[in-house]
Amino acid sequence: MPISKSIKNALGSSSMIRKMFEEGAQLKKQYGADRVFDFSIGNPDIEPPPAFHRVLVRLAGEDKKGSHGYMPNPGYPEVREILAKKASREHAVAIDGSHIIMSVGAAGGLNVVFKSILNPGDEVIVPKPFFMEYRAYVSNYGGTLVPVESRPDFGLDLTAIAAALNEKTAAVLINSPHNPSGRVYSREAIAELAELLTKHGGKTGRKPYLVADEPYREIVYNGIEVPPILSAYGESLVVTSYSKSLSLPGERIGYVAVSPTIEDKADVLGALIYATRVLGYVNAPALMQRIVAELTEETVDVDIYARRRDAFTQVLDESGIGYAQPEGAFYLFCKVPARKDGSAGDDAAFSDHLKKHLILGVPGRGFGQEGWVRFAYCVDESIIRSSGTAFKKAMEEW
Amino acid sequence: MPISKSIKNALGSSSMIRKMFEEGAQLKKQYGADRVFDFSIGNPDIEPPPAFHRVLVRLAGEDKKGSHGYMPNPGYPEVREILAKKASREHAVAIDGSHIIMSVGAAGGLNVVFKSILNPGDEVIVPKPFFMEYRAYVSNYGGTLVPVESRPDFGLDLTAIAAALNEKTAAVLINSPHNPSGRVYSREAIAELAELLTKHGGKTGRKPYLVADEPYREIVYNGIEVPPILSAYGESLVVTSYSKSLSLPGERIGYVAVSPTIEDKADVLGALIYATRVLGYVNAPALMQRIVAELTEETVDVDIYARRRDAFTQVLDESGIGYAQPEGAFYLFCKVPARKDGSAGDDAAFSDHLKKHLILGVPGRGFGQEGWVRFAYCVDESIIRSSGTAFKKAMEEW
Structure with missing residues (x-):
């Protein structure tokens, strides 16, 4: 019996991150895990804060x-x-509790949102680069993801977004702090985006939703502000999770927060609840709901990520590799350096080259952005520091 | 901004069980919770076994x-x-572990299965009566649920299934022990179904999948056998959860088990894993996975359900209400009795009549089967016993 044709196609072009994962496992087998610098996976390795364990133990015992x-x-x-x-x-x-829909992580929340708001043929605009799973979260419900350029510093390019807006635009999807660039969109950028969407709505009669995917909101550096979304634009929905802020990605707990001034609010809330039910989530895991409610003031130790960021940028600086300075999240998005002999070398070639030096990153094309490579710093600072020699050697031979 | 049109329509015709739930809450407010006999919701009220708490506390502490x-x-x-x-x-x-895909409950597992196997226009046959959410689980992926008649005792009607099979049939979906009738399909019935599907496959070149939704497998009475599925039919997938057997419905933990002889096995397993990812489940909750793995020999105390079943059938017998004798699960499916004055009275009218006597059940039409009412015995035995007077009074006035 044939499986779903669309999945059969998807299985053929399997995820680049997954491919890296498998190649990484192979390299570790061959050379030993401690000799491979695996920066490919954004799997938080910092443990949940002690308060998480205290609450878990208490609730388990009750x-x-x-x-x-x-x-x-x-x-x-x-x-x-x-x-x-x-x-x-x-x-x-x-907002009161009726504006919060608990979800099975942010991935579950995004599926619930797109199931709720999309009609077949709708478009969802997303700034490049972007987390590739967004494509499926939108196409699952008959929509099409429309990637648009960002500014060179990975800030929002309002002109590019304006050019992509049309009567089929159901939503603009943003992710800040941003995977893979670490960019945090400024208050001004969000205000400009809100103005653009409001004007577009006035002109076409269809005001797009703004969907903000915010699992990294609490992982920011140098006290940078992650500006409010729900107050900035009436038609906004924020999706978040505790996967990064509390390092609980395996437990699948997050929520969707809905703007208090969203049009047809009863319909939107009703749709989110209905989608939660019929997509088979039914509800977010019970015990984890009760735990995160007690941990609203807690996060993992963000200083650890900050120190790793500093160590990693030092390694890159010393190797002569350019990058976007991360303001949040735990990724370094690096520009593929020019080759010494002037020959062409793209992100796939550079990643392959680094692999020979046992350094694993994800080519930017895995995020819709060729010419860049993403490194996740979900590894110990000592590994980052000791990767310096390998990076330098790799650059000498590039 | 409009929400999804299909959800807007669905919100208009909200679930019958949900309606009962709201009316029940209203009645309880009006008359006091202890005076309302609420048999409307299949929410397991028996606590998880002590072993669950022991393992939870231990793993929480580790x-x-x-x-x-x-x-x-x-x-x-x-x-x-x-x-x-x-x-x-x-x-x-x-089977080894590669045949098991952990899921966010059985509802999550069914969505993963149908996302994996359905193409737009496909049909999924289900015997009546059936859990109404199946309709959405199938239509989510472009399929159509095709309900067919069952035998008068709610056993499988092979003739009805045979008549519904065609080249668009992607799967037959069964649920045994059965909600709402409590029927357990016999080994012979499963063998006959397997033979029918195999023959149909030989004739058309498309052998339908058999999808068995089995959350009640361990809740059976009088030692009745729930026959094996995976060995009975090569193209089978079993979906189950710990919502009923361990009373953990809020924690969303279950799995899909795949037949070892399923055709295109690598594709099927790949599709299930891909669907788990892109539908935003990502993975089943981590802590609960580790817990249920230690509790393979544990269930809630099924004797409690057995005693309630006996108490409830006694109440119904004494009131002169006919029902299907449940072999498993925790529901009584009752035939709407003839009215004394010979006038017409359907399941909706009978449910409304019972409500006046503060008895809440769900009309059979909520399961695609008019003329019947479902009572869930997820309430204390004493409540069941004390409902006898109300049932008798209701029958006198019917």
């Missing part, structure tokens, strides 16, 4: 009746109230 | 590095190996 049973599809009402207060602070609005 | 991080999309390899052994025993096959 053993209250019904605490692992069903609750309403959008989550425990008391959890949603607590997270609404947090979202209200972060987004300069006043 | 605090191992990376234990809440990502693992491969289909789940922890060691967990999948353990569950493969269990599935091998239950289904009389020898």
